[in-house]
Amino acid sequence: MAKGDDALTRKRNKASRKKLRSKSGDSSAVSARVASIIAAKKRRMSGKRRQCQGMCFSLPTPDDPYNDRNGKKDTKVKPSKSSKREFPKEKSTSAPNGTLRDVCFENARSSKEGSGGTLPSGRVAKRSKTDPERTKEYGNAKGSVQGFQEEDSESSVAPSKFLILCLSAIENALYHDSIKSINKPLFADTWGIEFWKCYSSGKDILDTSGLSSTDEKIAWVVSSAADSIARKEKEGSSFSSPFLLFLVPNQEKATQIRSMCKPLKALGVHTVSIHPGASLGHQIQGLKSCEPEFLVSTPERLLELVAMQAIDISGVSLLVVDGLESLSRGGYLDMTQSIRKSISSKLHTIVFSDSFSCAYVPFIQSLLGGPIRRLSLNTSVACQSACIIQSINFYTSEKEKLSKVIQALDRANGSQIRPQPLKMLFILGKECNVHDLAAALKFKGHDIVAGALCGVPEIKNNLKVDGKLRPVVAKTDIEQINTIDLGTYESIFILSAFPPIDKYVEILTGMARHTNNGVLHSFISKEEASVAGSLVEILEQCGQDVPKTVRNLSLTQATSHS
Structure with missing residues (x-):
């Protein structure tokens, strides 16, 4: 019985496909790159990449090492241990046995x-x-x-x-x-x-x-x-x-x-x-x-x-x-x-x-x-510096200034018994006579080190004077105070010329960050009367007594300008 046209067409197509398959199977017929492209096309046409509709492929993950899910998330949620945990029985809130x-x-x-x-x-x-x-x-x-x-x-x-x-x-x-x-x-x-x-x-x-x-x-x-x-x-x-x-x-x-x-x-x-x-x-x-x-x-x-x-x-x-x-x-x-x-x-x-x-x-x-x-x-000076005592000293000569520094040191050392010596910092300026200061401190049992006291073996180098341990004193230039954590010191001496009022506030508030037992010593002379008015205002805001000499200096400066 004669075959119809459709049957003959299917037979020819089948032979053609068989011939193409035999050619593509020959490794010498195409290069490796072309073979990979053909394989990728077959994967896309098989339906596994239908959602992607492109050449982007997902990478294997620890949850899907063979990439069987083709980058899709596993919708089956495994029961966690926490979901099986039973809640404790109700306990009286006043009972001491229940946490x-x-x-x-x-x-x-x-x-x-x-x-x-x-x-x-x-x-x-x-x-x-x-x-x-x-x-x-x-x-x-x-x-x-x-x-x-x-x-x-x-x-x-x-x-x-x-x-x-x-x-x-x-x-x-x-x-x-x-x-x-x-x-x-x-x-x-x-x-x-x-x-x-x-x-x-x-x-x-x-x-x-x-x-x-x-x-x-x-x-x-x-x-x-x-x-x-x-x-x-x-x-x-x-x-x-x-x-x-x-x-x-x-x-x-x-x-x-x-x-x-x-x-x-x-x-x-x-x-x-x-x-x-x-x-x-x-x-x-x-x-x-x-x-x-x-x-x-x-x-x-x-x-x-x-x-x-x-x-x-x-x-x-x-x-x-x-x-x-x-x-x-x-x-x-x-x-x-x-x-x-x-x-x-x-x-x-x-x-x-x-x-x-x-x-x-x-x-x-x-x-x-x-x-x-x-x-x-609150960013006000009074809030940021509460409990820090501001000691303002008026002097007329460098000799008097050094004398008042030594007196302040003696008061700090003998103020109260402490488990550890005070941490002191001297802020110096270019005009300070470091040699006279070092000699005076050495006589009182203090050693001076440059920079912060962090890591300095303070206790080993301390000397006893009158039966009391004298702490090591750190020194730094006023231009370098930003590199030092002022909050670690309980006693700071500003021995340079009285700084601008904003720099003074920076030292005061920086010192107050980690202590409520600090004293800031500063020294002012007639040549620095320009800051006396602002200094009096800060002392009044902080609820501290204003020295009579500083107030008079402020009034004198205000009168001269008027």
Whole structure:
């Protein structure tokens, strides 16, 4: 039976394809490059590259080493270990056996299931010691949380998820409160971010903004304290005393802080407020019924309870003192010092200073020991240099100037007993007679080294004079002060001609960054009367006494210009 035209056509095409295949299979027929192009075309035409529609090919990955998925993501999600983790059973928030994190997980989970959830739930699960978030850098350098290793870094570890959870709880409470409100999210608060950097360094903090604590400041302080409790409990620590002691001058301030801490109760943080507005017996009964993590109190009522052994504050880890001027008006400064002495544990202290008066400097120095972190978003000279004493000396000759330098050194060495000698810096100018100064210091037991004291074996080179150890003195030119960290020195002498007032302010504020126990000595003569007016203004702004000779020099200069 004769074949049709279609059958013949199919037969011819089949023969042609067979012939082409035999030619392409011959390695000598085409080059390697042409063969790779043919192979790529066959892959595209097979449908595997239909989504790409071009010459872009994906590379193998560790998840797909043979490129079987052609660069597509695996849509099958493997069940993670965290999804199988069971939440702990509900525990009483006041029970000492349940850690703060355990209570937080369960309370946050139930809150989300019951109310639609404005807070994160089980995602805030316990992290392992190797969790990368614990070592994530916040800024450019690593830091540490109070209770961990201390570093002098300007930056710190990133805030944990639990800290964010605490801030979110307080922010939600403020949002629903018609009386109180915030302008922006707490986590984006500029002061809070700077506070976290200081807090995580482990050093005492002095806030010199000139105001007492605000809602935003309180939120960051109590949230950071709650995060420290959670970290320590995860490591197996327990607390027999309140972790945070917040000293306030009056009942109104205690009520404000108590209301800010109230949202943290759902996360396992109990706060008790003690003030003269309630009966003593009622407060004693309340302290017996619970073990608060946070204690907000006026100094007078707290000392009464401590004397009656109704509460133990010896193990307090974080002390916050709010409003020095208000505490002073209430006569609470001595009581606050007594409370500080009653705490025997390693203490982290935060002071909110609402005054720049020199009368409070000894009190602040008794509360904050060692290097500190100064915190203030106010750029005024008074805020940036609070607690630094400015000693202005008037002289008429170089001999008198050198004599006053030696007298100031003697006062600094004999002012008080210190565990380590003072770190001193002499800022010199080209006109200074270095040889006479070095000879005078050598006679007093001081050695002079050029540059900063970092890495200098100070203790080995010190000499004893009158039974007291004399520190090594560093020297630098006034043009090179930008290369030295002035915050490491507690006593600085400006021995050059009195600098321009902006340079003087730069030295003053740079020295104040890490100390509250510093003295800046400067020397002025009649030839430098042009800066006397500005100098008097700075001293008055900082609440410090103006020497009579400097004020007269300023008046004389003003009269001559008029």
